[in-house]
Amino acid sequence: MPDIKGRISKLETFGLVDGPGVRFVAFTQGCRMRCKFCHNPETWKLDGEAEEWSAQDLFNRAYRYRNYWGKSGGITVSGGEPLVQVDFVAELFRLAKEKGVHTTLDTAGNPFTTEEPFYSSFCRLMEYTDLVMLDLKLMDAEPHRALTGRDNANILEMARWLSNHGKPLWIRRVLVPGISDDPAELQRCREFIDSLKTVERVEILPYHTLATAKWEQLGIPYPLDGVPTPTAEQIKAAEDILCKGTKKGC
DSSP: OOOOEEEEEEEEEEESSSSSSSEEEEEESOOSOOOTTOSOGGGSSTTSSOEEEEHHHHHHHHHTTGGGTTTTOEEEEESSOGGGGHHHHHHHHHHHHHTTOEEEEEEOOTTOOSSTTHHHHHHHHHHTOSEEEEEOOOSSHHHHHHHHSSOOHHHHHHHHHHHHTTOOEEEEEEEOTTTTOOHHHHHHHHHHHHHOSOEEEEEEEEOOOTTHHHHHHTTOOOTTTTOOOOOHHHHHHHHHHHHTTSSOOO
16 A cells, blocks of 8 residues: 555654553544534644644654553554544554554544445554544434534444454543433443443543633634533542443543
């Protein structure tokens, strides 16, 4: 395959919260979802401000930092939504696996489909992906559409596909008071997680307002203005539902 080009919003050379160990993190440009709590709204437009990289050049840049990775670190591709640039990420991860580098995909799953040409590219990407970190925003379709602008049926389908194909999964849930902290909805999420065979970890990500300045700079009204960050008690209550009684740590 020719050295395909990708659009990268930013790079982080010492990521500590984007998969196991210390990681080089590439944030891709482009996302079709419009999550009301998005902390990277500047990555929405595929033609937004970003640098063009070849897969080889980006891997070479990342590989400079291999001495920091130890046995568990490696490369993570986040976003934006990495699956918008699925062929580029597949080529980057192919190069990584040639050198024995651990690869993590951080995705919300929105582009997933079993239709072509996406599906063949996705299957190729999974050949070179060691871990998928999958965001499950909400379980119910209508609230999910209201929160993100998109349906979630294909996202749940992707989670099942990954489980059925033996792909290790970390499930992530952003906890937003009044939106994604309903106990009954969290229980449905727990039941879905329990139905998956390859979930290694569940992470609750407390909602924060650190990105509001980005929304203002982009001239986009911030839709969750006034929504508070979750309290320690609210986080603990969600952890008890999603993780209690399982081997999957929050």
